[in-house]
Every structure is written in structure tokens, then in C-alpha cells.
Amino acid sequence: MNAPFRDAHVGFGAIHRRVIFFGLVALFVLQTGMTWTLSTDVDDPDAHFSTAAYRGRALYQAFNCTACHQLYGLGGYMGPDLTNVTSDPDKGRAFAKGLILHGTTRMPALGLTDTQADDIVAYLEAVAATGTYPVRSLDLTPWGTYTQMTHAQE
């Protein structure tokens, strides 16, 4: 039974494999560098994290808001997406702060202080300045993409 456990020599040699492997890794390194630096075209100054927004981001993580909420559709599914909650004309800053402080029947009040709520709102405002989610239109292309994917929306 040991006999079959020999390395079968198949047309595709170990050298080729290594060339392809390291070629892919090199491209990956390039892509990584570009992602870290160039991955965003967002130029709205409001989108840049202020000191308060950085604190807000840390609080968003410390209170684990992501267990129930999404940003751009990424996160847990119990609560609504928060990408544009502060810029939504029907909701806005004060509404968001009120919910964060007091919760609802479905969202627990997590015991944040007033300043902590302000910091989180600053973070959410910086998020809202980067774009719109969800995309609510059906401008599909024959390539399986949609127009808003490649053109910033207003």
C-alpha cells in the first residue's frame, strides 16, 4: 500500500508552480500597497475622521454596535444600516443621538454618556459623508454591474 505514495510526475513541474506562485504573490503585494494608499476616491473633507470621529469609532467597537448594525451593509442583521442615518432628512443627528442614548423597545440602551454619544454621532457623520447606501435604483448594465457602482452618486 505504500507504493502509490510516490510523487507522480505530471507535465506541470515544480519550477513552473513556483514561478506562478511567486508571480501571484508579487501582484498581491502590489495590490496591497495600492489598497492601503489609493483605495478611495472620497475627497469630501467631512469624510475625514476628526479626533472626535476616531473616538466615536473606538466607542462603536467598544459597545459592539456592529453586532446589530451595518455600515454599507456590513455587520450584524438585527438592526438597520447606519450609513446615512445622520444625513437622512427624516432622521438626522439629534434623532441618532436620542436613539443611542435611550434605545427603543428593540434596541437596548447601552449606557453611553452624552459625550460618548456625541463622539459616535461624529463618527457616523464622517461615514455618511462618504456616500449613499443602499443603492435604490436599477440602472443595470449588460455586464452584470450597475451604474452607481462606478459613478459616485449624489
Next chain:
Amino acid sequence: MHRSEGLAARGFLVFALGALVCGALFGVIGSWQHVIPGVVDAVPFVKSRPLHVSLVVAWIFMAAIGGIYHYLPQIAGVPLHAPRLVWVHLVLFMLTGLAVITSYFMGRFGGREYWEFPPVLGIPIVIGWLLLLYNFFATVRGRQGPWPAYLWMWATGLVFFLFTYLEAHLWLIQRTGDNAVRDLTVQWKAYGALTGSWNMLVYGTSMVVMERISGNARPARSRAAFLLYALGFTNLLFGWAHHIYPVPSATWLRMLAYGISMTEWIVLARIIHQWRATMDAAHSGPRSMSHRFLFASEVWVLLNLALALLISIPAINLFTHGTHITVAHAMGSTIGINTTILFASVCFIANGHATRTMRIGFALFNGALALFWLSLIGAGAVKGWYTVMTDLPFQTIMQQLRPFLIGFAVSGFGVFAGLMVLTGLALRRLNAREEKVVVSPERSKGSAEVRISPVSLDEGPM
């Protein structure tokens, strides 16, 4: 293989199974919290979700690692380079796991999705991983000849996990001038490769188990195996941006991901093309539990790959992103594929022949999982449709999903019960070590692995 390192490898498997049981329990709690808000007050959703996700991810990693420590000496033909480090790794992992669970229960978070615990606890995880990397490469160095595909997969998974884990923590040092888009993009770049890495570990394990069961070394050295590996690797490296199509990051990143993701149709076509042979193989000859699990994993690969390909098309993703279809994809793959393959491996190591109870557990697990998966897809389809096509408020949309969420929570009980039966039996077999090499005539009828028992593989020059 040395007895002691074998024991440590089994230690990983035992704790992995423990993590699975606890993790699945928190999943059940979480699913009912969607249906009955506030139920199980002691562990609110803000805690049950991270407990669930971190524990089940720990199951996948620990079961894969236990398998690597177990099979590696047999594959390399030499003992593990540093058997004691396996113990160090195990103890380090267990203590960290305990600290993570404690911090969740105390409501101390601070990390991000998947790793929501305070980031300092990542340090022992990285140290443990470095020990594994060292042991892996120092051991395979002793092996002669070109590597079979599964060694490439393991090596890739091991190295890239470390990289992505570190990358997922870059936010710790990025403290100025950033914006949410780059933040999310870098984060999901790391996560895309993260799941790719654990898939490498798991698929590598699947190939090893298959080789061990069949006694046929060819497939893992074939051209097809390397092509599949290359495709998987390319997707790991460049396919991650399909998770963030709606995020307004640089367009080329997302278009690249779209193009790369579509190469997986090749894999799907190949699976369908070979389906006849897969079915024939499944229906012929004696079948052990490992066989059954591997066959089930192929069915789940087919279903989940088809789903993954569809939701990687941006026009479809528009409707499915941020809905329960993503959860169906996540759990369909982690349960249906990863967990099933890892059970095949655990059963192989534990020499698990198919008892009646095990077969019932297996059927329950797969049947319930099918309903679970379909409920999530139904919930996601409804949510996606209403979200994109209407302006209805969130709670109104969630009301429409309710029947599906109830179906999800009810079938979750079934998945949990099936997992309990399988885990209980696997733990029993893992503990009954002495029996492992005893080959009784009636057992060999039900179990193909007896033909190439682990003992003879231990001795064979590879």
C-alpha cells in the same frame, strides 16, 4: 508518531468540538432573539452574536490545526520537529479562548467583526500561530520530493492567515487622516483573505483525508489538483472586494474582484461535470462516516458555490448584500462545507465507523441545515427586495421576514441537535484511543479506512 504529540493533536480536536457545541448553542440563542426580542436576558444579542461567531470560528481553526499536527508527521515521514511546542500552542490557545469568552460575558469588546474581543488578546493568538508555522515548516523540510497540493494549501493557509490577521488590525496604528471607505476596504481585504486562508487549511485537510481513505496518492499530485489550488489562491488574493461592491472604494478594485470571482464558474462546471462519478462513488462499496461526510461536503460545495457565484455578480449583489443571504452564504459554507469536512477528518482520526446513531445524527444535521439555509435565503430575498425597491421603514420590512426568521430559528434547533449527536459520538471515539487500531472483522465491513489503517501509514515512507 509520538504518543504525546498525538495526544496534543487530539487535545485540539476535543477543544474544537467543545467550542463548536458552545458556539452553536449561542447561535441558537441568537436566532431566537431575532424572533422573541429580549429572550435569554442573561446573554443579550450584543454578547450572544460575538460568542457564537468567535467560538465557531475557533472550532474551524482548532479542528484544522489538530488535523495538521496529527497528519503532518505521517505526510512528512518524520516526527514533528518540536512536539513540545504543540502543547505550548494548545495551552496558549485554551487560555486565550477562556479570556475571550470571559471578556464577552463581561461586555468588554473593542475589536471588530469576528474578533470583537479587546485587541491585546490577539497577541497570544499570533504567538501560537508563529509556533505552528515554525513547527510546520521545520517538519516538512525533512520531507523528500515535490509537495502534493495539500501541503501547498496548508502552507498558503498558514502564512496568509498570519498576514490577514495582522492586516485586520492595521486600524490600531492608523490614527489620522483616514476615512470610512478606506477603513472598510482594508478591513474587508483582510477578511476576504482570512476566509480564503481557512478554506485552504480545510480543503487541504479534505484532500488528505480522501487520500488516506482511498489509499490513492495520485489525485493530490495531479495537474487538476494544482489548477484548483491556483484558482483558489488567485481568488484568495484578488477576489475579496466582492464583499464590498456597494462601498465607494476605487473602481478597479471591485471590477478586479468581479472578474476574478467569475473564474470560479470553472470550478462549478467541473463539479457538475464530475457529478455522475461522485454519485457513483458515493453509492458503491462500504461507506465509513468519513466517506459520508466527504460526500455531503461535495453536495454543500455545489450549492454554496452556486450561491456565492450568483451573489458575486454586482447586479444581483445589489439585492443580496447586507441581507440574510449573506448569512446563508457564511453559515452554509462554514457549516455545510468546513464543518462537514472537519467532521470527516475527526471521524477518520477517531476511526469512526458508521453506527446507527451516527447515521441518524448525520441525516438530522444535513436535513435541518438544508431548511436553515433555505430559510435564510428566503429572509434575505424578501429583505433585499423591499430594501431596494421600496422606501418602507426597517421594522416594517423586518415584519415581512418574520416567517422566514421563525423557520430559521426552528431549523436551527435541528442543526444543533444533529451537531450534538455527532459531537458526542466523535468525543467518545476520540477518547477511546486504545480501540483505534483493533480491527475486528465486523467493523471492517463498515469501514473502508481499516484497509489502510493509520498505523501502516505512520510507518510508510511518503
